[in-house]
Amino acid sequence: MSSLDTDDRVLKVLNRLDAVLDFENTALGTDPDFDVEASNVLKSRCLYELSTLTEAVQPEQMSGRHGEMLVAIRGKLERNTAKVKAHLDAVRKVTDLLRDAAQEAEADGTYTADQFYMREVI
Incomplete structure (x- = not known):
């Protein structure tokens, strides 16, 4: 694969990752139907693809556009980490609230089966 092909593929993955991060950062905390798991799968796939593509490319071979996008994406990833x-x-x-409420409902003054059994004292 030529360096131009790799350069183009890296740019496409960076654009896709950028879009996924923008969408997830906007949806987290605002959209109750947002599928965090599906978004995480997309984000992970982009990061994996990016890492495999960039393994074959020396940093000096990357275009200046990649560097700019990587800086922007790093900021979005930091924001995303905080939001997640x-x-x-x-x-x-x-x-925790639901668990505590369930425990309180179970402890409504009635006895459990274990409390009726005599325990042998040693």
């Missing part, structure tokens, strides 16, 4: 972390923290908190 906040999303996971929120999911964890809701899960």
